[in-house]
Amino acid sequence: MMSMPERRRYRRFMAWLPLRLTAVGGKIEPNPLPLLTMNISKAGVYFPTPRRIEPGELIEVEVTMLGAGPEGKDVHISGAGRVVRVDASKTPGWYKLAATFDEPPAGHLPAWHKVVAKYEGN
Numbered sequence: 001m002m003s004m005p006e007r008r009r010y011r012r013f014m015a016w017l018p019l020r021l022t023a024v025g026g027k028i029e030p031n032p033l034p035l036l037t038m039n040i041s042k043a044g045v046y047f048p049t050p051r052r053i054e055p056g057e058l059i060e061v062e063v064t065m066l067g068a069g070p071e072g073k074d075v076h077i078s079g080a081g082r083v084v085r086v087d088a089s090k091t092p093g094w095y096k097l098a099a100t101f102d103e104p105p106a107g108h109l110p111a112w113h114k115v116v117a118k119y120e121g122n
Contacts, residue, residue: 010041019047022078023060037063044081044100052095057083059099 017040020032039046045061053059058080065075085098 010043012039012041012044012046014038015040018064018066019045020062020064021049021051021059022062023058023080024051024053025057025059032062038096044084044098045079046096046098048089048091048094048096050094052086053083053097055083055086059083059097061099 015037017037019035019037021035022029022032033050035047035049037045037047045063060078060080062076062078065077067074069075079101081099081101083097083099087096089096
């Protein structure tokens with residue numbers, strides 16, 4: 001069996017961070033569900049959701065770094081991007097979405113890279 005070379009531009013890290021899906025297709029989500037990331041990279045995120053969102057669809061997310069800010073405050077990092085893959089989940093009615101950021105996370109690029117750097121150092 002041949003192994004395929006890694007095609008991703010950035011390394012992915014397993015990370016269970018609080019995430020909220022705040023907008024889909026340019027429409028604000030009125031009551032974003034609390035979700036968790038499964039993995040992250042410098043340019044994207046992978047997470048489970050009870051909503052199927054098709055590849056190519058624009059989304060906005062907010063990831064929370066618990067206690068990572070000054071004086072132990074939470075840091076909220078927003079990002080806008082596109083769904084690039086939808087996987088089935090073992091849980092009926094749930095899907096796993098892979099998304100890449102089209103633009104740096106809402107002015108938070110340095111903060112997002114710090115999040116990923118935390119995992120690169122491990």
